[in-house]
Amino acid sequence: xxxxxxxxxxxxxxxxxxxxxxxxxxxxxxxxxxxxxxxxxxxxxxxxxxxxxxxxxxxxxxxxxxxxxxxxxxxxxxxxxxxxxxxxxxxxxxxxxxxxxxxxxxxxxxxxxxxxxxxxxxxxxxxxxxxxxxxxxxxxxxxxxxxxxxxxxxxxxxxxxxxxxxxxxxxxxxxxxxxxxxxxxxxxxxxxxxxxxxxxxxxxxx
Amino acid sequence: xxxxxxxxxxxxxxxxxxxxxxxxxxxxxxxxxxxxxxxxxxxxxxxxxxxxxxxxxxxxxxxxxxxxxxxxxxxxxxxxxxxxxxxxxxxxxxxxxxxxxxxxxxxxxxxxxxxxxxxxxxxxxxxxxxxxxxxxxxxxxxxxxxxxxxxxxxxxxxxxxxxxxxxxxxxxxxxxxxxxxxxxxxxxxxxxxxxxxxxxxxxxxx
DNA sequence: GCTAAAGTGGTACGCCCGTACCAATAAGGA
DNA sequence: TCCTTATTGGTACGGGCGTACCACTTTAGC
Numbered sequence: 234x235x236x237x238x239x240x241x242x243x244x245x246x247x248x249x250x251x252x253x254x255x256x257x258x259x260x261x262x263x264x265x266x267x268x269x270x271x272x273x274x275x276x277x278x279x280x281x282x283x284x285x286x287x288x289x290x291x292x293x294x295x296x297x298x299x300x301x302x303x304x305x306x307x308x309x310x311x312x313x314x315x316x317x318x319x320x321x322x323x324x325x326x327x328x329x330x331x332x333x334x335x336x337x338x339x340x341x342x343x344x345x346x347x348x349x350x351x352x353x354x355x356x357x358x359x360x361x362x363x364x365x366x367x368x369x370x371x372x373x374x375x376x377x378x379x380x381x382x383x384x385x386x387x388x389x390x391x392x393x394x395x396x397x398x399x400x401x402x403x404x405x406x407x408x409x410x411x412x413x414x415x416x417x418x419x420x421x422x423x424x425x426x427x428x429x430x431x432x433x434x435x436x437x438x439x
Numbered sequence: 440x441x442x443x444x445x446x447x448x449x450x451x452x453x454x455x456x457x458x459x460x461x462x463x464x465x466x467x468x469x470x471x472x473x474x475x476x477x478x479x480x481x482x483x484x485x486x487x488x489x490x491x492x493x494x495x496x497x498x499x500x501x502x503x504x505x506x507x508x509x510x511x512x513x514x515x516x517x518x519x520x521x522x523x524x525x526x527x528x529x530x531x532x533x534x535x536x537x538x539x540x541x542x543x544x545x546x547x548x549x550x551x552x553x554x555x556x557x558x559x560x561x562x563x564x565x566x567x568x569x570x571x572x573x574x575x576x577x578x579x580x581x582x583x584x585x586x587x588x589x590x591x592x593x594x595x596x597x598x599x600x601x602x603x604x605x606x607x608x609x610x611x612x613x614x615x616x617x618x619x620x621x622x623x624x625x626x627x628x629x630x631x632x633x634x635x636x637x638x639x640x641x642x643x644x645x
Numbered sequence: 646g647c648t649a650a651a652g653t654g655g656t657a658c659g660c661c662c663g664t665a666c667c668a669a670t671a672a673g674g675a
Numbered sequence: 676t677c678c679t680t681a682t683t684g685g686t687a688c689g690g691g692c693g694t695a696c697c698a699c700t701t702t703a704g705c
Binding site: 267354357358359360361363364365367370373374377398399401402404405406407408409410412413415416417418426427430431434435 | 473560563564565566567569570571573576579580583604605607608610611612613614615616618619621622623624632633636637640641
Binding site for chain 4: 243244245247248251282283284285286289
């Protein structure tokens, strides 16, 4: 029965801007170094603003973290959407399908190669944080739903059995394989055989 | 080039016992509340020993954490092995196969029902910690390898395509589906349909 | 019994944390 | 203009952390 308060304070345009700069700094930190690296102080330093500003614009660190995660998810969905749109209309070979699936899971965000390991970690750290902090669940749920949609599109272009069920199966395999790879210190592309195998199963039983 | 030191101090039987009690306390804490709950002080309190004992018997918290994780993994493998041995020699229905797979992934350790949510979280937190702290990788790698073996046995009893590749595929699906479930706050048994679907695929293409 | 080593337990240091507080300043509507 | 409200930024509090330190007691081999 938490007090809703939220004093409904109007914040000026400049205030909004500062607030946004805090969110941006937090989401960058989150992407680069994970959840544990996001504190009031680290965010303030990165955003070049005094410590107190981070408590002035956000009711708590959880609040800030939630905004940062939403920001990150927004960026990811945009990139994943773009990746799917850039795909050819027909995905012929199994390799193409596997590559398409991976292209929406592991994004190389305008960066150099192989930085994706850190962001993949955050990608999955998100799940655990969401499990322990329910206020983050919306961000995870909506993002995953969008991933489902994109995989449905990929399946359609590959002439594979459509439907949400299949998409969830594909996403589960990709998640499981990628997570195991990062956990065991294996290269990201070592997951290809596993996904390849699933896709072939789906093809054979068409 | 870390100094190996390890001063090779012989520790007495009673010392070993105390050391073990620390490991036990740490692994319990780990199982119940996750990695972040394991600190020198929380372990000391749980084990009913003074703080300094935790630094006397372990060179660092990482060291202690590694031992605790190994302990936990030992318990898990024992339970998983027992679960497979308790399985019927022939797994006829798809449901049986799905249940068998889940029985080795989500263990209800002599506890009441539905406590498994917390331990499932740790189960996957392990992957991320291993990714960020390489000294934990051995524990994860060997445990996963054993899981592969057990799944191979299950596949054999179900007359499904054998081999390490298939086992890895099954494990990936189970991991991905379970992780998504805990992240989205869904009940553990909501993963059954997804695994069911994969098993059916494997059956059809036999 | 003596002595070195192992073990014990209390305490302290320095760091980082979330958050609260507060005086000073800027902005904007009356 | 004034006065309210938003914003700013410096500081402080209380607490948890890993780890070091040290005086003390126990143990085991000679």
